[in-house]
Amino acid sequence: MVIVLFLSVINISITYSAVSYPASFNLTTIVLFAVGLLLSFIGYQMRTIQPNYFIGLRLPWTLEDDDNWKATHRLAAQLWVPGGLIIAIIAWILPFFGAFITTIIITAIMVIIPTVFSYRFFRKKQA
Numbered sequence: 001m002v003i004v005l006f007l008s009v010i011n012i013s014i015t016y017s018a019v020s021y022p023a024s025f026n027l028t029t030i031v032l033f034a035v036g037l038l039l040s041f042i043g044y045q046m047r048t049i050q051p052n053y054f055i056g057l058r059l060p061w062t063l064e065d066d067d068n069w070k071a072t073h074r075l076a077a078q079l080w081v082p083g084g085l086i087i088a089i090i091a092w093i094l095p096f097f098g099a100f101i102t103t104i105i106i107t108a109i110m111v112i113i114p115t116v117f118s119y120r121f122f123r124k125k126q127a
Contacts, residue, residue: 006038028096032103036088039110043080046073057114061122068125072118076110083110 010031017027049056051069056062057076062069083106090102 002038002041006034009034029091029099032091032096032099033088035103036084036086036091038084039087039107040081040084043077043084043110046077046080049073057118059115059118062118065122065125068118068121071121072114075117076114079110079113083107 013025013027013030013034017025046056051063051066052058053063056069057072059072062072087103087106091099093099094102
């Protein structure tokens with residue numbers, strides 16, 4: 001339902017931007033704001049995702065071990081919720097280029113840290 005809402009906001013924003021005077025509507029701010037809120041919502045949902053092959057951080061070592069899956073997704077949730085909110089706030093504060101670069105950096109951090117954590121959890125459990 002949230003993804004449908006997200007896509008609806010994006011589509012309405014694009015349509016409105018196409019028919020309105022360009023200076024009156026900042027499409028990039030709306031898109032980055034919506035992306036930030038979507039990432040935050042996904043992070044909130046990560047706490048409850050059960051091991052599966054369709055959604056979540058589907059790394060080989062998380063799929064093999066339920067404890068690794070739970071610990072990784074618990075950490076990811078703690079990063080994605082504030083990370084998404086920061087992206088949403090930054091979209092309104094910084095100009096587009098700064099907000100875009102910040103979004104890329106924050107998203108990379110939100111993905112890399114749980115991945116490294118998960119791999120280290122896997123290696124520690126192997127030893």
